[in-house]
Amino acid sequence: MKKHNQNEIERRRTFGIISHPDAGKTTLTEKLLLFGGAIQMAGAIKARKASRHATSDWMAVEQERGISVTSSVMKFNYRDFEINLLDTPGHQDFSEDTYRVLTAVDSAVMVIDSAKGVETQTRKLMEVCRMRNTPIITFINKLDREGREPLDLLADIEETLQIECAPLSWPIGMGKRFKGTYNLYKKELNLFTPGEERLGRGVVTIHDLNDPRLDELLGDQADELRADIELLEGAANPFELEEYLKGNQTPVFFGSAVNNFGVREMLNAFVEIAPAPGPRATETREVSPYEDQFSGFVFKIQANMDPAHRDRIAFLRVCSGKFTRGMKVRHHRIGKDVNLSNATIFMAQDRANVEEAYPGDIIGIHNHGTIKVGDTFSDKEPLKFTGIPSFAPEHFRRVRLKNPLKAKQLQKGLLQLSEEGAVQVFRSLFGSDFILGAVGVLQFDVTMARLKDEYGVDAVYEGVDYATARWVACEDRKKLEEFEKRNQTNLAWDSEENLTYLASSEWRLNYVAEQWPGVEFLKTREHA
Ligand code: G4P
Numbered sequence: 001m002k003k004h005n006q007n008e009i010e011r012r013r014t015f016g017i018i019s020h021p022d023a024g025k026t027t028l029t030e031k032l033l034l035f036g037g038a039i040q041m042a043g044a045i046k047a048r049k050a051s052r053h054a055t056s057d058w059m060a061v062e063q064e065r066g067i068s069v070t071s072s073v074m075k076f077n078y079r080d081f082e083i084n085l086l087d088t089p090g091h092q093d094f095s096e097d098t099y100r101v102l103t104a105v106d107s108a109v110m111v112i113d114s115a116k117g118v119e120t121q122t123r124k125l126m127e128v129c130r131m132r133n134t135p136i137i138t139f140i141n142k143l144d145r146e147g148r149e150p151l152d153l154l155a156d157i158e159e160t161l162q163i164e165c166a167p168l169s170w171p172i173g174m175g176k177r178f179k180g181t182y183n184l185y186k187k188e189l190n191l192f193t194p195g196e197e198r199l200g201r202g203v204v205t206i207h208d209l210n211d212p213r214l215d216e217l218l219g220d221q222a223d224e225l226r227a228d229i230e231l232l233e234g235a236a237n238p239f240e241l242e243e244y245l246k247g248n249q250t251p252v253f254f255g256s257a258v259n260n261f262g263v264r265e266m267l268n269a270f271v272e273i274a275p276a277p278g279p280r281a282t283e284t285r286e287v288s289p290y291e292d293q294f295s296g297f298v299f300k301i302q303a304n305m306d307p308a309h310r311d312r313i314a315f316l317r318v319c320s321g322k323f324t325r326g327m328k329v330r331h332h333r334i335g336k337d338v339n340l341s342n343a344t345i346f347m348a349q350d351r352a353n354v355e356e357a358y359p360g361d362i363i364g365i366h367n368h369g370t371i372k373v374g375d376t377f378s379d380k381e382p383l384k385f386t387g388i389p390s391f392a393p394e395h396f397r398r399v400r401l402k403n404p405l406k407a408k409q410l411q412k413g414l415l416q417l418s419e420e421g422a423v424q425v426f427r428s429l430f431g432s433d434f435i436l437g438a439v440g441v442l443q444f445d446v447t448m449a450r451l452k453d454e455y456g457v458d459a460v461y462e463g464v465d466y467a468t469a470r471w472v473a474c475e476d477r478k479k480l481e482e483f484e485k486r487n488q489t490n491l492a493w494d495s496e497e498n499l500t501y502l503a504s505s506e507w508r509l510n511y512v513a514e515q516w517p518g519v520e521f522l523k524t525r526e527h528a
Contacts, residue, residue: 001290005322005358009289010276012360014084014317016101018126019111020119021091024141027257028111029074029085034260035267036076036083045071072302072315073346073362081271084346084360094121094440096421097300099391100373102128104299104317106360107135107274109266110250111257114140114147114174117156126161131524132387133247135275138165139266144194144256146175150228154236154252164249166239169265170232171254172218172225179218181254181262182225184232185239191217192261245275277360280319282376283384287320289359294321294329295378296363297385298371301420303450310454312420313344313364314371319385323357329377332384334370338377342366373421374527389524390494392469393424393437396502397444397461400433406457410434413455414447418495423447426469426492426500429484435492435502436461437469466502468509470521473499483519487512496528 019025026045033042074085086105088098102108108129110122129136140153148156154165169190172179180192189204206214209229214222243249251269255262277289280297287295300315326341344364345357357363365371374388401410414434418425423444424437438444444461451457471494474480484491484499490512492500501521503509513521 001292006290008082008322008358009360011081012084012276012358013081013107013271013274014086014105014277014360014362015107015109015270015274016086016088016105017109017111018088018102018122018129018136019090020113020116020121021094023111023113023116023119023122024257025088025090025111028109028139028141028263031257031260031263032083032085032267033074033076035264036078038074038076041071041074041076045074072300073364075346075361078267079271083271084362086362088125090121092440092442095443096391096393096424096439098125099128099439100299100388100421102134103132103388104297104315104362105134106277107137107270109270110136110138112138112140112153112157114142114153114254115145117148117153118160123160126163128391130247135244135247136163136250137244137266137270137274138250138252139257139262140171140252140254141257143171143174143178143181143254143262144192144259150254151231151235157250157252163247164237164243165252166237166244166249167232167252167254168239168269169253169255169262170225170228173221177221178256179221181265182229183265184229189214189217190262190265192256192259194259241273244273277319277358281386283386287383287385289320291320293379293381294323294327295319295376295381295383295385296323297377297388298365298373298375299388301371301373301422303420303422311366311368312371314367314375316363316365316377318357318359318361318363320359321379323361323363325355330380330382331371332376332378332382333372340365369416369420372419372527386526389526390421390424391439392471392523393439394468395438395441395444396464396466396469397436398433398464399436399459400462402458402460406455406459409455410451410457410459413451413457415495417447417450422450425495426502428502429488429491429493435464435466437466465504467505468503470501470503470509470523471498471525472501473520473522474518476518479516479518483516494525498525 017025030042030045072087076083086101088101150171157165169181169183171181178192180190182189187207189206209226239251253262253266279286279288296316296318298314298316302313328337328339331338346362376383376385414425417423426435490502494500
């Protein structure tokens with residue numbers, strides 16, 4: 001591979017933000033974009049969120065397609081780095097896509113609200129990160145408010161998420177007494193002035209904590225800081241790059257996103273320690289980003305909600321080689337060569353007419369429903385990337401057709417929508433009903449609206465008493481048959497004919513799993 005291309009890969013950072021709604025993801029995203037000079041985009045992110053709060057009508061929001069699509073991938077430059085921030089939809093938009101986006105990143109930033117600690121959605125997203133041991137940097141937000149004690153927060157993260165914390169900065173007070181942070185590695189004091197957006201001012205280098213300047217600047221809080229640091233030196237884990245890269249340890253920063261405090265500090269560490277695009281597993285071998293051959297996989301499909309434009313955009317992460325507009329690539333699942341002339345290459349705002357993309361970058365491929373989530377594209381070699389699975393749904397609905405003559409359309413619509421990853425479709429072993437499964441409930445509204453618009457299907461949902469699902473596997477055929485016979489009422493086929501157990505509760509699932517040793521209950525399933 002050419003030196004130029006190598007440099008392009010090494011300077012790329014592709015990441016997502018994991019957080020619970022209201023922890024400050026939108027605010028942090030906006031500040032990061034501002035540091036990268038993507039001012040217009042930062043405005044759009046905020047506007048999008050505002051309109052979302054004002055209306056629960058998701059379609060109206062989605063119709064502002066420009067914003068919705070561009071915010072899926074936010075590219076910006078910072079120092080010598082080219083950063084791809086992939087949106088992880090939250091709030092009403094929380095869906096299986098949110099999980100799947102995390103299969104396309106090289107690292108993640110976790111935002112925690114200092115008053116709330118680890119919350120449910122963060123826990124779920126962290127589970128997904130764990131599947132690939134994704135390295136995670138933690139940003140504890142809202143230090144300008146009264147929150148929990150820093151040590152208590154670290155203990156919460158360590159216990160709830162089973163990851164070691166290594167604080168790289170330490171807060172000085174909180175709420176009204178919040179004075180800033182002390183960077184434990186650079187040995188710098190970052191001073192906080194409320195209401196002032198900081199862009200790197202207010203940094204005082206203090207190598208020796210006994211320096212009397214500390215007392216001048218912090219008053220009686222200087223001694224508190226000294227005591228904290230002494231305690232940390234004995235109790236906290238030292239930062240170890242290798243452990244971070246393996247996903248065993250998370251470096252922790254404290255700050256206040258809305259005040260733009262601590263954000264640059266974190267961003268500087270992020271570009272320095274977060275991994276550049278790395279090798280990816282396929283069914284046959286590992287693919288290095290430095291290979292000359294182009295390859296990539298589709299992790300998300302976004303339909304156009306505007307009925308006048310029925311096209312879809314498939315988001316493909318480049319894994320190796322170099323993408324150039326108009327290049328011919330092979331779509332392996334259907335065995336066809338396609339010319340990618342009308343691909344969208346997501347680019348930073350300050351660069352126009354980009355015609356190429358490198359590993360870590362995302363390109364959008366327009367299509368009319370030919371592309372499925374999990375599809376691989378490459379030069380020639382038949383490859384199939386793994387690790388872009390379906391995730392066990394947590395919400396369920398039964399579909400009841402109002403007009404039985406539309407049964408065919410319903411079937412076709414559901415098959416396509418499930419291939420796109422919009423919703424999961426199950427058919428119970430006995431009975432012919434379709435049961436839909438989703439990770440976020442909005443997926444049901446989207447599905448129904450699209451069934452009506454695109455397939456002319458008039459249907460309604462009925463509640464159904466399932467709370468969780470697992471794909472079933474068992475090496476012993478006889479045992480599997482026996483299991484099937486005894487659990488018919490809870491079993492279903494998914495759209496790719498995989499056996500799935502639908503349970504009315506976590507408790508019930510665990511109980512059945514205990515009764516059937518040797519039968520595996522899987523939380524994810526790879527696409528065919
Ligand atoms: P999200 O995307 O994770 O859902 O969170 P978002 O950034 O929208 O932040 C949620 C709320 O928390 C917002 O307030 C935001 O202003 C506030 N916030 C974010 N960072 C900080 C911080 O460092 N300190 C404090 N005190 N608040 C913070 P909101 O009232 O819902 O919206 P807005 O009217 O302020 O935009």
